[in-house]
Amino acid sequence: MIKLKVNGKNQQFDGDPEMPLLWYLRDEIDLKGTKFGCGMGLCGACTVHINGQPMRACSTPMSAVADQTVTTIEGLSPDGTHPVQIAWQELDVPQCGYCQAGQIMSACALLAKTPKPTDAQIDAAMNGNLCRCGTYLRIRAAIHKAAELTASKAETKPAAAPKASRAGSRLMPNKK
């Protein structure tokens, strides 16, 4: 029996200890925000935090996360207002969006250690995350923006909700 904590919740798993964490998250406890990209730790789409460190869930067996603390994109903030999530929306970063959960998890881990990263530090921290759509320029800008938001949040009040499109308010699709 493997015990672990995922997004603050205690979990138990008694299946195949070789199964990668990715499939446990996606198919056993229905946290589908973490994405499958390559299965070999080459693309970073499955990046989660294990004890605060960015790790590739696709190549981390369940046996390696026994008694560990895992945070996924769903656990980053209760309402999607982590400064990185806000910056990502303000700068309209995603295209297809598939890699972005992994990008965001890598970015958050970077900012936790390095609150005001340089371009070179961003490149070094983000180089393991591929984006097939090529949103790298906006990702870099959004990380700087998130650093600013965090700094101003520390000084003053909580960060504002994402500013909408320049046209007016952003909108949400009808969902079941």
Next chain:
Amino acid sequence: MTKTCLHRRSFLQVTALAGGGLLLGLYPKAAALAQMGRGPEVLNPTDFIRIGADGVVTLTSKNTEIGQNVYNTLPMLIAEELDVDWKDVRLVRADADAKYGNQFTGGSSATPSNWEPMRRVGAAGRQMLIAAAASTWGVAESECATASGRVFHRASNRSLSYGELAAKAATMPAPDLRSVKLKDPKDYKIIGTSTISVESKEIVTGKPIFNIDVQVPGMLYAVMQRTPVMGGKVASANLDVIKAMKGVKAAFIIEGRPLPNNYPNYLFEDAGFEAGVAIVADSWWAAQKARESLEVKWDAGKWGAQNSEEMARRAVELSQQTPQRTLRNDGDVESIFKRDDVKIIESNYVFPFIAHATMEPQNCTAHYKDGRIEIWYAGQIPQTGRTMVARLLNLPEKDVTVHVVRGGGGFGRRAYNDLMLDAAWISRQVNAPVKLLWSREDDIQHDYYRCGGFQFMKAAVDKDGRLVAWHDHFVGYGEGNAFAHDGGFMPTEFPARFVPNYRVQSSVMGLGLKTGALRAPYSNSTAWVIHSFLDELAHAAGKDPLQFRLDLLAHPLPVEANNNNRMPPGLDPARMSGVLKLVAEKSGWGKRQLPKGTGLGVAFHFSHRGYFAEVAEVTVQTNKKIKVNKVWVAGDIGSHIINPSSAETQVQGAVIDGLSELIQEITLKNGAVAQSNYHQHPMLRMSQAPPQIEVHWLKTNNPPTGLGEPALPPILPAVCNAIFAATGERIRTLPMMKQGFSFA
């Protein structure tokens, strides 16, 4: 993940019957679009617009979202003419259904083929709301105006909201969509503004909105080991061993179908059902793990001995023989080549097969039950997929429901409906809902690859440095007059029509590999060859490469009457000169001193109705490591940029995507693809991307056209030309590692 919404409020109902329909053939000259069209002749606005009593406007987005933000774009057109505020709009996805017209998502066609129909749908809705208000007040419709979801009668200072009018509007006669009045563009409030993806929040919070996230109660998971060689068959497999493994529910052979003859267009021809072994289990991991124990004896069939080295050798052999076909022959190339007062330049260019490798591996969920099937697929041509599934399972089309979902990248790959066929077949076989998910290895080894090719170029420049003859022997793949799908050459490509003696000939060899459309098909290789070679000619002529191109564009010859190719006729030189001059100005072309080892390169290309010119500044370090310092892009896609934020990021993405194509290659060994994952089919990483990509628009008085594709092709030659400017070395074979170059 079902997309069905129950709407209990009153909705705008529009009955568009005879005379009230909208003809889709608004751009009858775009033969390519006509070919794609499988929709009905009329669109019914009620399929696109619903207005609740509370004023909430729900619009249906008809095309597939794969990263181009088309989910926003098309409803923005409806909302503009309906005259509602974007903040009051909600979106729903259309299932695959002919009632939405043509849902083809590809060829950068969403904007040109929907620019007018979607606006007219919106305008028709607006007109009916005005009619409802006018009738309520007993005033003339012409006295009424609209703004922000309200109808106004200024003379009496009265107004009613769309929500208040919706029920009555539903009883109004439908206007003729062809004659509804459209806004003056100067009054646009939504078109031309940046709206962020409406699914942005879901994306950054990890909501299950992608194809791979689809969950159906009781769903099983499938993997499939397809034949490694096209057309191969399963001779035997250790199915009993697999069936006994933990979690496995079923394992069986899929016979597949014999390959169609003669290099079909896989987009529309029902050719996507290959042989293999399917394993179905109670989790994807269990199925994938069982696969490690799978032993298959394959009958490779006729393509089992195919190797890339042999194909390259054969291409050279063909280049030395009389070309098999002449695709175009203007003037008399040979007589120019015999002259002794011209300079002759000869070069051979080689480009490889490459894979799409979308970030989301291919997958599809299907649920067969009682003679009906429900499918969830991020398909770019979902209606065709629906037809193909109906045919495969021998079901009437009405019993095949296809829910289109968001896809993690398309780039042309999801235009092929093979995954739908496989998933549908497997679901019927096990009589349960099944998610078929490919591994990255499956994805890279079973693609519809960008076709490789070889171009043997020869040209002449005269004493004044003018291009006087151009010859291209294109050696590709196919048989007889058939090229491999999307692997041919367009004899309308520049500089056709701009050089008096112009000849393109071709030869083909057989190919046992499926090929297909990769973002800017044809153009992504053609532009590289043509603009690399043009650069060689400019240098041979002793001219500035940008001025050499402007000079060429200045002297078009008459358009050929017998242009029977499927792409539109060649480029408009005025528009291309416009973007070329703009990019020259923005990049400081010819005006900047660059350090040693740094060079500028320029290229342009016309494709998918778009005009793009690009300049790259590249520094080449010792050991041939290159760094693209900056890229300037100038584009002309008509009178309006519908969503500027999306447009900018599409172009930046296209540039980065194009740079990746400089380092990618798929090769064949014993008939099978030799590469398997991103370590062997790399793409650009953040540190390798140009830190700056400037995007400039030249707005011209032309209908707006698409943007997914045309910004990509010029970047490959622009960078290679910059490398030449920096080093004097010309890249004539891709990937560029073949000549020792790589990204720093």
